[in-house]
Amino acid sequence: MKKRVNVSRKILATNEEYALKNSQFLAEQKKLCLNMISSPGSGKTTILVKTINELKDEIKIGVIEGDVQTDLDAEKIRLTKAPVVQIETGGSCHLSAAQVSGALENLPVSDLELIFIENVGNLVCPSAFELGEWGKIVVLSVAEGDDKPAKYPVIFAKSKVLLINKTDLLESGAQVDFDIERVKADARKLNKGIEIFTVSAKTGTGFTDWYNWLKESVKNIRGG
Amino acid sequence: MHETMVAESLLTTISAESTKQKAKPVSAKISCGALNTVNDEILCFALEAIAKGTPCEGMRLEIEHKPIQGKCKNCYETFDFELCQPRCPKCRGEEFDLLPDAPLMLEEIEFETE
Numbered sequence: 001m002k003k004r005v006n007v008s009r010k011i012l013a014t015n016e017e018y019a020l021k022n023s024q025f026l027a028e029q030k031k032l033c034l035n036m037i038s039s040p041g042s043g044k045t046t047i048l049v050k051t052i053n054e055l056k057d058e059i060k061i062g063v064i065e066g067d068v069q070t071d072l073d074a075e076k077i078r079l080t081k082a083p084v085v086q087i088e089t090g091g092s093c094h095l096s097a098a099q100v101s102g103a104l105e106n107l108p109v110s111d112l113e114l115i116f117i118e119n120v121g122n123l124v125c126p127s128a129f130e131l132g133e134w135g136k137i138v139v140l141s142v143a144e145g146d147d148k149p150a151k152y153p154v155i156f157a158k159s160k161v162l163l164i165n166k167t168d169l170l171e172s173g174a175q176v177d178f179d180i181e182r183v184k185a186d187a188r189k190l191n192k193g194i195e196i197f198t199v200s201a202k203t204g205t206g207f208t209d210w211y212n213w214l215k216e217s218v219k220n221i222r223g224g
Numbered sequence: 225m226h227e228t229m230v231a232e233s234l235l236t237t238i239s240a241e242s243t244k245q246k247a248k249p250v251s252a253k254i255s256c257g258a259l260n261t262v263n264d265e266i267l268c269f270a271l272e273a274i275a276k277g278t279p280c281e282g283m284r285l286e287i288e289h290k291p292i293q294g295k296c297k298n299c300y301e302t303f304d305f306e307l308c309q310p311r312c313p314k315c316r317g318e319e320f321d322l323l324p325d326a327p328l329m330l331e332e333i334e335f336e337t338e
Contacts, residue, residue: 001336001337001338002250002334002335002336002337003245003247003334003335003337004332004333004334004335005241005245005332005333005334005335006331006332007237007241007330007331007332007333008329008330008331009237009329009330010327010328010329010330011230011233011234011237011254011328011329011330012229012230012233012327012328013233014233015229092226092229093226094226096229124261125226127259127261128226128259128260128261129226150308151308153307153308154258154259154261154307157259157307157322158259189310189318190307190310190322191322192319
């Protein structure tokens, strides 16, 4: 005999419970938390280091650093003197909300205003796991090609900000075919509210708008 | 999407239900929205691999994909949204709101009873 049992349970319920716990904690503490997602090598760490150094008198920033192996990225962040907690995922291609919950306990959260989570370099898996962040930041470097929003739509549909990085390559005469307008149009088709900043972490171009957005967002979270 | 984590979560839930029902699960039905990016083949393989030696060994998995829907801002048509080519099928408009995506759900388990 066969018997059917109706379950109707969310499969990632455990991750969601932790994500909810994290977001409630961050909201109570009035801290801005941003989850940075990109392919490997798009420049997340370089953007973070530059942002921390240049905003250190204005915003107190802490970092949760996710990597499959090594703490090379965490080391780079440590040089800025910003508090950093490393999560080595040991093969897993994304961070989970439970890992972030543990990391938050090891960060001096009350001394901070902004917490960046640098996710594992991957455009697919991290997009499906909420960590309790206030918003996702997707970083795309021009070397990766302008078809990425069309090919990996989910992360572009879910992000609050798109940072188009390494724009210096477009001006250097290097053989890079990258239509910024196409990327903007494709991203906005999926997500009309997405903020888009074109930057070069190497030359510093475009960072002022990104910094203004960060300062505004920190202020809103603190006040709200 | 990291299918192994989904498979582990399924195994835990279904094994617990199997103990409760005192019966062996023969099939399970799950559903997911477009933004979950679940790959059927990888998920089935992951579940098969980790289910060895558990009550879930040999269980069939049925995966229903629910499209995400968009609502056209021009003609107010609600339609299944193609992530790769978003456009209203009625008026060809490209301005719309995305409606909430379906979560990843374990819907139903079928057990073999004595």
